[in-house]
Amino acid sequence: DARVTQTPRHKVTEMGQEVTMRCQPILGHNTVFWYRQTMMQGLELLAYFRNRAPLDDSGMPKDRFSAEMPDATLATLKIQPSEPRDSAVYFCASGLENVDTGELFFGEGSRLTVL
Amino acid sequence: KQEVTQIPAALSVPEGENLVLNCSFTDSAIYNLQWFRQDPGKGLTSLLLIQSSQREQTSGRLNASLDKSSGRSTLYIAASQPGDSATYLCAVEDTDKLIFGTGTRLQVFP
Numbered sequence: 001d002a003r004v005t006q007t008p009r010h011k012v013t014e015m016g017q018e019v020t021m022r023c024q025p026i027l028g029h030n031t032v033f034w035y036r037q038t039m040m041q042g043l044e045l046l047a048y049f050r051n052r053a054p055l056d057d058s059g060m061p062k063d064r065f066s067a068e069m070p071d072a073t074l075a076t077l078k079i080q081p082s083e084p085r086d087s088a089v090y091f092c093a094s095g096l097e098n099v100d101t102g103e104l105f106f107g108e109g110s111r112l113t114v115l
Numbered sequence: 116k117q118e119v120t121q122i123p124a125a126l127s128v129p130e131g132e133n134l135v136l137n138c139s140f141t142d143s144a145i146y147n148l149q150w151f152r153q154d155p156g157k158g159l160t161s162l163l164l165i166q167s168s169q170r171e172q173t174s175g176r177l178n179a180s181l182d183k184s185s186g187r188s189t190l191y192i193a194a195s196q197p198g199d200s201a202t203y204l205c206a207v208e209d210t211d212k213l214i215f216g217t218g219t220r221l222q223v224f225p
Contacts, residue, residue, distance in 0.1 A: 004158075033212070043204070043215040056212065091158060103149065104206075104213060106158035 002026045004107035006092050012113045018080040021110045023092030024073055032075045033104065034060075034067055035091040043091070049075065082114045117142045117209045121216035128195055128223055136190040136219045138205035143183045146208040150179050150190050153202045153218070162203075163190070195223045 005024040013019055025032050033048040047057035047067040057067060064083070069075045079086055089109040118141045128134055138148070147166045151159040163172045163179040165188070171180040178191040188205055202220045206213040 035215075042217040043206075045212050045214075048212060050211075093159075103161045103164050105161065106151075108158040 002105075004092055004094050004105050006090075006107035006110050008110055009108065010111045010113075012115065013082055014115050015083055016081040017114075018078065019082050019086075019112060019114075020079075021077045021090050021092075021112070023075040023077075023094075023107060025075065025092070025094030026105055027073070029094035029096050029105070030072075031095045032069060033093040033095075034075070034077050035093065036088045037091060037109070038088045046077070046090075079112075082112075084114045087112055087114050117145075117207060117214045119205060119207055119214050119216035121203075121205060121219050123219055124217070125220040126222070128221075130195060130197060130223055130225050132195050132223075133191070133193050134195055134221075136192070136203050136205075136221070138188040138190070138216055140186045140188075140207045140214075142209065143186050144209075145183065148179075148181050148188050148208070149206045149213065150177075150188075151204045151206065153204060155201075159204065192221075195221075197223050197225055199223050 007022050031050045034046040035043050037043045046060045049069050052069040066078045089111045091106050091109045093104045093106045095104045120139050122137050149164045150162045152162050153159045165172045165181045176193040181188045200222050202218040204218040206215045
């Protein structure tokens with residue numbers, strides 16, 4: 001049963017701490033997306049990769065957020081330093097080739113609370 | 116800038132009713148449109164994908180239509196069941212990325 005796996009599922013941390021979220025895309029998928037979901041803003045695209053290359057990270061606050069794909073089986077989203085306004089659910093999604101030819105599959109999300 | 120709007124924001128219906136969820140988008144130059152379901156505390160599950168060249172897609176009791184020229188899509192749910200209770204989101208593909216609406220929260224009561 002192929003699925004996108006995200007860790008941790010829940011994270012509570014204090015303001016100023018570093019947070020790293022990890023995502024294992026479905027094997028064979030070559031596009032990976034990071035979304036953030038809040039009650040106020042809904043789902044916002046933070047960054048996405050194709051064939052491990054970053055294509056767009058314009059939705060991400062560059063001063064504190066960074067996204068990488070060290071290899072095809074791992075995507076990371078790092079926040080340093082974290083702030084209370086970063087509290088949200090962070091979703092990773094993966095797909096095959098162009099989004100316009102296939103579906104996007106989401107992980108169950110990492111719920112982040114920054115105190 | 117593409118904007119996606121969903122109405123109603125919330126809907127509560129008795130079991131057995133047929134219902135329609137609406138999605139509108141401001142830029143008709145989209146590649147495809149997807150409908151997703153999200154259960155509380157869970158990720159998104161893809162329900163239907165409509166390519167830009169298609170007018171509708173069906174899966175079981177679900178039927179989604181797409182009218183690019185008017186910037187609209189509808190998701191029709193036939194004979195609703197309590198298990199259909201969830202938030203339904205539509206998303207349009209705009210230059211390689213999905214832009215999401217804010218969702219319709221559906222409650223189907225027995």
